[in-house]
Amino acid sequence: MIRAWTPKDIRAAEQPLLDAGHGPPLMARAAAAVAAVCVRELDAGHVYGSRVAILAGKGNNGGDALYAGAHLARRGARVDVVLTADDAHQGGLAAARASGARIHRLDDRGASRAAELLRIADAVLDGIVGTGARPGLRSPVRELVANWTPARSERQIVIAVDMPSGIDVDTGEASDDCVRADCTVTFAGAKPGLLLPPAAGCAGNVEVVDIGVPLADETTATARLNPSDIAGRWPVPGPHDHKYTRGVLGIVAGSSGYPGAAVLATGGSRACGVGMIRYVGSDHVARAVNAAYPEVVPGNGRVQAWLFGPGIDPADDDRMSDVRRYLAEAGDTQLPCVLDAGALAAVEAADSAVQRTDPPMILTPHAGELVALMTRLGDTDVSRSAVEAAPAVWAQRAARRTDAVVVLKGPVTVIAQPHGPTYAQGEAPSWLATAGAGDVLAGIIGAITATSSETATGKSLPALAGYAALGVMTHGLAAGRASGGGPIAAGDIAAALPAVIADHLAGADRRPVGEHSTRGRAQR
Numbered sequence: 009m010i011r012a013w014t015p016k017d018i019r020a021a022e023q024p025l026l027d028a029g030h031g032p033p034l035m036a037r038a039a040a041a042v043a044a045v046c047v048r049e050l051d052a053g054h055v056y057g058s059r060v061a062i063l064a065g066k067g068n069n070g071g072d073a074l075y076a077g078a079h080l081a082r083r084g085a086r087v088d089v090v091l092t093a094d095d096a097h098q099g100g101l102a103a104a105r106a107s108g109a110r111i112h113r114l115d116d117r118g119a120s121r122a123a124e125l126l127r128i129a130d131a132v133l134d135g136i137v138g139t140g141a142r143p144g145l146r147s148p149v150r151e152l153v154a155n156w157t158p159a160r161s162e163r164q165i166v167i168a169v170d171m172p173s174g175i176d177v178d179t180g181e182a183s184d185d186c187v188r189a190d191c192t193v194t195f196a197g198a199k200p201g202l203l204l205p206p207a208a209g210c211a212g213n214v215e216v217v218d219i220g221v222p223l224a225d226e227t228t229a230t231a232r233l234n235p236s237d238i239a240g241r242w243p244v245p246g247p248h249d250h251k252y253t254r255g256v257l258g259i260v261a262g263s264s265g266y267p268g269a270a271v272l273a274t275g276g277s278r279a280c281g282v283g284m285i286r287y288v289g290s291d292h293v294a295r296a297v298n299a300a301y302p303e304v305v306p307g308n309g310r311v312q313a314w315l316f317g318p319g320i321d322p323a324d325d326d327r328m329s330d331v332r333r334y335l336a337e338a339g340d341t342q343l344p345c346v347l348d349a350g351a352l353a354a355v356e357a358a359d360s361a362v363q364r365t366d367p368p369m370i371l372t373p374h375a376g377e378l379v380a381l382m383t384r385l386g387d388t389d390v391s392r393s394a395v396e397a398a399p400a401v402w403a404q405r406a407a408r409r410t411d412a413v414v415v416l417k418g419p420v421t422v423i424a425q426p427h428g429p430t431y432a433q434g435e436a437p438s439w440l441a442t443a444g445a446g447d448v449l450a451g452i453i454g455a456i457t458a459t460s461s462e463t464a465t466g467k468s469l470p471a472l473a474g475y476a477a478l479g480v481m482t483h484g485l486a487a488g489r490a491s492g493g494g495p496i497a498a499g500d501i502a503a504a505l506p507a508v509i510a511d512h513l514a515g516a517d518r519r520p521v522g523e524h525s526t527r528g529r530a531q532r
């Protein structure tokens with residue numbers, strides 16, 4: 009798992025070290041790590057004579073970049089420093105100068121020279137601003153970056169120092185003019201904006217460098233599960249388990265308009281190793297589910313978790329009364345529930361007067377459904393463009409408003425909870441954007457919840473957020489496996505799940521074709 013801390017918490021952890029006079033060694037470690045990554049990316053044999061441009065602002069982020077530039081100049085790189093502010097980190101500037109780097113100013117006379125240096129550089133280090141800055145870039149560096157980014161050559165490597173300059177490192181918001189890096193070398197721990205959409209798309213590969221600042225797991229703000237986490241988190245049956253101890257999932261899904269949604273959700277669940285599935289719906293849909301999966305048991309009964317909603321029409325009184333009834337019963341016994349699609353219409357605000365006792369809930373909206381939910385709950389600021397610009401902010405807001413885990417689906421899916429870290433998972437290939445993929449995901453999350461939530465702690469919202477993140481990641485990995493780089497249909501994802509789970513349980517380190525992370529080269 010990659011953990012991220014807010015700059016505020018990182019500063020608090022650094023403060024005792026700074027007070028004790030350890031600031032310079034921290035910066036030296038940070039700079040050495042940036043230089044090492046740059047050497048590796050340039051291919052160590054080609055550092056001598058390569059052109060490196062350093063964008064250095066006036067803060068410590070610029071200082072890191074300047075010291076890194078000094079390392080590279082000593083390795084024989086031709087280093088050009090562009091000072092983007094009216095001041096610079098004096099120690100870093102002196103080190104860069106002493107090592108032979110050339111220094112340029114981004115003033116009226118220097119602007120065209122700076123643009124040319126960026127154009128011809130083999131590698132660019134972005135030390136414009138770091139965690140001490142406000143989001144966005146200021147003129148004139150904003151124009152410099154805006155003109156350079158679209159014209160960049162494919163072979164040029166851009167390394168962000170600590171974070172891509174311009175992003176909102178707390179919320180993950182990013183304007184068009186942020187630096188777009190291939191790689192971000194970040195210090196002490198990752199920062200939320202490096203994992204959260206859309207800013208994560210500006211960070212490229214995130215490399216965390218331990219510079220000796222102790223950070224507590226309890227203060228994690230944002231996290232991303234890695235495929236290697238499957239081995240420690242997946243609910244694996246023991247020799248004495250039987251179908252009831254493994255976990256039974258109840259599913260209320262499907263309608264005459266969308267019978268396939270019930271089949272897809274059930275297919276996602278059964279591929280995850282649930283003990284048993286009980287299906288509740290119309291006879292017509294139940295027949296379709298049973299024709300596909302004879303092991304599914306029709307009708308209500310004892311379950312360990314419920315999944316409500318795939319393919320349900322909120323105007324369908326029969327299904328919605330099932331949802332409301334089982335939701336109320338689940339509230340009495342605190343049975344965890346996953347609410348997807350049509351069932352989101354049954355969610356009330358946590359402080360609503362009409363609210364019965366809520367069970368622990370995972371809600372799985374896409375952006376449009378989140379807008380509808382928040383509008384219904386009385387939020388007047390919500391809009392699709394607002395949600396897309398700041399998915400984590402809105403998922404967190406919805407989680408607090410409903411006192412539930414909120415899985416906001418998108419290219420990078422954000423999983424927020426009322427108290428505790430927000431997860432961001434971006435494994436899914438773009439081919440996953442296909443009808444029915446969300447039904448499969450809801451089934452996967454339902455299955456993990458039914459098979460993991462035996463104890464009281466296992467039913468807590470932080471535990472449910474972890475199941476949801478695990479489900480989202482595994483869904484993305486299975487989609488990558490099924491796709492192999494080409495098109496997929498929703499049913500293919502369920503078919504690929506058992507092998508993906510088995511490989512990672514066996515600790516398989518290989519990454520089959522198509523199983524990729526979004527943390528590749530930045531989208532330009």
Ligand SMILES: NC(=O)C1=CN([C@@H]2O[C@H](COP(=O)(O)OP(=O)(O)OC[C@H]3O[C@@H](n4cnc5c(N)ncnc54)[C@H](O)[C@@H]3O)[C@@H](O)[C@H]2O)[C@@H](O)CC1
Nearest residue numbers: 022034035038067068069137138139140141142144146170
């Ligand atoms: N504190 C530490 O112990 C360490 C900090 N390190 C580096 O220090 C950075 C933080 O340094 P600082 O606190 O000096 O902050 P920055 O380097 O982000 O610089 C902030 C300064 O830039 C200006 N500024 C603010 N918003 C701006 C904007 N939107 N556009 C342009 N200029 C803006 C302000 O004058 C502000 O003083 C980290 O990101 C990291 O790179 C590393 O050296 C490792 C150790």
Ligand SMILES: [K+]
Nearest residue numbers: 134137171173
């Ligand atoms: K930076």
